[in-house]
Amino acid sequence: MKLYDYILSPSCYKVRLMAALTGVTLDIRPVDFHPGAEHKGAELLALNPAGSIPIFVDGDLILTESSAILVYLAAKAAPEWLAVASAEEAARVQQWLSFSGRLTASLGGARLTEMLLRPGDIGALQAQGVLALRELEAGLVEQSLRGMRFLAANRLTVADIACFPYVALAPDGGVSLDPYPAIRLWSRALRGLDHFIEMPGIHRLHELKPEPHIEAGEA
Amino acid sequence: MTMQAMIDEWYPVGLASELDQTGRATALMGEPIEVVCDENGDAKVTGSNGRVLPVRVRYGHVWSSLGAPKKELFPIPEADQPGRRFVDVGVVRVRCSPLRAIENFLDIAHFPFVHTDILGAEPHTEVQNYKVEIREDVDEVWATQVKFYQPQAAKSASGGITTEYMYRVPAPTCSVLYKTCPPRPSEWDVITLFVQPLAEDLCDVWPWMALFDDTTSLTDLIHFQQTIFLQDRSILENQIPRLLPLDPGMEIPTRADLTSVAYRRWLKRHNYTYGAQLVAQ
Amino acid sequence: MRLSHGFVRGEALSCIYHGWSYAQAGNCLRIPAHPGLVPPETIRVATHVVEETDGVIWVAAGQPEGGPPRLDGLIPLRSLTAHADVAAIEAAAGVRASAEGVVDLAQSPGIIRLLLSAQTEGKTLIHVLIKGTADPTAGIAASRAAESLRRKAENLHTKGIAP
Numbered sequence: 285m286k287l288y289d290y291i292l293s294p295s296c297y298k299v300r301l302m303a304a305l306t307g308v309t310l311d312i313r314p315v316d317f318h319p320g321a322e323h324k325g326a327e328l329l330a331l332n333p334a335g336s337i338p339i340f341v342d343g344d345l346i347l348t349e350s351s352a353i354l355v356y357l358a359a360k361a362a363p364e365w366l367a368v369a370s371a372e373e374a375a376r377v378q379q380w381l382s383f384s385g386r387l388t389a390s391l392g393g394a395r396l397t398e399m400l401l402r403p404g405d406i407g408a409l410q411a412q413g414v415l416a417l418r419e420l421e422a423g424l425v426e427q428s429l430r431g432m433r434f435l436a437a438n439r440l441t442v443a444d445i446a447c448f449p450y451v452a453l454a455p456d457g458g459v460s461l462d463p464y465p466a467i468r469l470w471s472r473a474l475r476g477l478d479h480f481i482e483m484p485g486i487h488r489l490h491e492l493k494p495e496p497h498i499e500a501g502e503a
Numbered sequence: 504m505t506m507q508a509m510i511d512e513w514y515p516v517g518l519a520s521e522l523d524q525t526g527r528a529t530a531l532m533g534e535p536i537e538v539v540c541d542e543n544g545d546a547k548v549t550g551s552n553g554r555v556l557p558v559r560v561r562y563g564h565v566w567s568s569l570g571a572p573k574k575e576l577f578p579i580p581e582a583d584q585p586g587r588r589f590v591d592v593g594v595v596r597v598r599c600s601p602l603r604a605i606e607n608f609l610d611i612a613h614f615p616f617v618h619t620d621i622l623g624a625e626p627h628t629e630v631q632n633y634k635v636e637i638r639e640d641v642d643e644v645w646a647t648q649v650k651f652y653q654p655q656a657a658k659s660a661s662g663g664i665t666t667e668y669m670y671r672v673p674a675p676t677c678s679v680l681y682k683t684c685p686p687r688p689s690e691w692d693v694i695t696l697f698v699q700p701l702a703e704d705l706c707d708v709w710p711w712m713a714l715f716d717d718t719t720s721l722t723d724l725i726h727f728q729q730t731i732f733l734q735d736r737s738i739l740e741n742q743i744p745r746l747l748p749l750d751p752g753m754e755i756p757t758r759a760d761l762t763s764v765a766y767r768r769w770l771k772r773h774n775y776t777y778g779a780q781l782v783a784q
Numbered sequence: 785m786r787l788s789h790g791f792v793r794g795e796a797l798s799c800i801y802h803g804w805s806y807a808q809a810g811n812c813l814r815i816p817a818h819p820g821l822v823p824p825e826t827i828r829v830a831t832h833v834v835e836e837t838d839g840v841i842w843v844a845a846g847q848p849e850g851g852p853p854r855l856d857g858l859i860p861l862r863s864l865t866a867h868a869d870v871a872a873i874e875a876a877a878g879v880r881a882s883a884e885g886v887v888d889l890a891q892s893p894g895i896i897r898l899l900l901s902a903q904t905e906g907k908t909l910i911h912v913l914i915k916g917t918a919d920p921t922a923g924i925a926a927s928r929a930a931e932s933l934r935r936k937a938e939n940l941h942t943k944g945i946a947p
Contacts, residue, residue: 319593
């Protein structure tokens with residue numbers, strides 16, 4: 285399973301994170317997205333005419349939508365992440381997988397504009413990002429009232445992984461996460477998982493390790 | 504804030520490899536500028552009223568100035584050394600003072616907490632004594648004999664090593680780092696941070712590298728450096744106050760911060776205050 | 785850097801940038817760059833009096849004379865930020881806030897009380913309280929009612945209709 289990957293892409297990170305959490309080994313092929321625009325070159329356009337990343341290849345299967353890649357990894361390695369125990373759970377998973385596209389368009393767009401100078405109406409992107417975050421916050425509040433810790437169920441599903449990266453990186457696009465306590469708790473729960481991996485902009489939870497005993501001169 | 508002293512300095516305004524005839528609309532210290540490739544294939548930079556600004560193409564980048572630079576663009580002799588690979592890392596915009604971007608680049612004490620398991624890791628947090636001076640002959644800030652334990656000092660490093668650094672500040676918004684070169688111990692890798700001040704609290708940062716590394720792919724080298732810088736970006740955007748305080752009192756330096764102390768003193772001495780605050784607020 | 789970006793180990797709060805850690809009294813415990821150094825007393829962060837009652841964390845401005853108000857069987861449901869000032873929220877709720885920022889909504893179904901805290905840039909932090917006996921369905925309804933109230937207040941705020 286080969287992933288055409290960019291280290292700063294939240295959508296590529298979804299795939300890397302899902303693989304790490306479910307113990308799947310990926311063959312990573314780094315793509316010079318910025319500044320090289322390699323995703324717009326002939327080799328990658330042959331795989332994905334849309335000119336976007338990630339691109340996931342397994343045999344003759346080519347997937348270019350991150351949600352589809354998450355579903356594929358889950359179905360292969362960790363079916364419990366698909367949460368099809370009830371009609372409601374299955375629907376919630378689909379609801380948040382689709383919703384994650386709005387996070388990409390709004391918060392992801394704001395991040396590309398603010399950080400990598402891509403053209404965009406930053407005010408509008410940030411405002412749409414705030415609306416999406418409010419929806420996610422309300423969804424998490426309601427889930428917690430139902431006794432559910434995660435977006436679609438009382439356990440992690442692909443929906444959580446689909447939504448987490450663009451949300452956690454919202455500050456990169458100038459959108460603060462301070463107003464969303466339920467999102468922050470959910471984000472911490474994800475970041476505290478065994479086998480969790482980071483990406484630049486998402487810092488290590490240093491509290492997970494005990495205070496080291498340090499003596500002067502030891503370093 | 505006085506712009507005058509810094510107006511006569513050179514600043515990066517674009518990648519030489521991305522020069523085209525469409526042009527790049529950008530800004531320098533609040534003034535809109537355009538960077539374009541003219542009919543002769545040369546870089547041309549114009550200011551807001553159409554006036555032609557001085558231009559240099561060096562170290563992978565196009566350089567310009569709003570004023571009349573009194574000095575030539577600072578030398579990086581390693582840029583002409585055979586066998587090195589030159590890496591354009593690409594631009595990253597940061598909502599911070601251009602001076603804060605440089606100061607953070609000069610700091611090693613944050614490595615274990617911000618670049619965890621790459622440039623530093625607990626419990627190896629101690630910053631040992633190093634040497635700092637303002638070299639009067641070249642008018643540059645230098646820090647030498649900076650040593651730090653690094654789990655993965657470079658893309659080419661396998662396993663942790665104690666890395667040695669030398670830092671150089673040849674211009675108010677540019678710094679050159681010389682770093683232990685894992686594949687070639689007798690040489691230094693060169694990693695630079697070129698900062699284009701857009702406003703006092705907004706900058707475009709152009710990292711650039713000149714490395715001895717024949718094995719790592721160019722994309723991996725770019726991704727390694729982008730990883731490091733993007734870890735810094737979220738810190739830089741949250742620093743308070745946004746402008747760099749040049750007067751003592753607001754922030755408490757320790758021995759580990761001697762480079763920063765010298766940098767601030769050097770800025771103040773030259774009136775390099777675009778992006779700085781002088782009186783503690 | 786704000787310490788809120790940092791991390792808590794044991795009883796110490798540490799900064800994410802350089803790992804300086806602080807005790808509850810605000811004094812600096814440790815500077816990782818200098819493990820052998822006992823941080824001087826002059827390195828301190830400001831501290832505030834904090835109290836947790838009825839599931840709400842209260843922070844005092846200055847030295848308070850008494851404890852925080854009691855909530856009389858109410859429990860916190862959620863906190864949300866409105867891009868609207870207190871006046872717009874009062875207008876949307878049809879009720880004036882007390883001097884402490886308490887808005888009583890005993891008449892409206894679901895939400896029982898709001899605690900308002902004015903923020904910068906015309907924003908207001910709203911803490912929503914409901915009856916401690918409310919079931920999940922009632923909680924969800926109250927949460928949705930709070931969203932509606934915020935929408936109404938933000939519309940009023942944007943149009944400048946708030947008194």
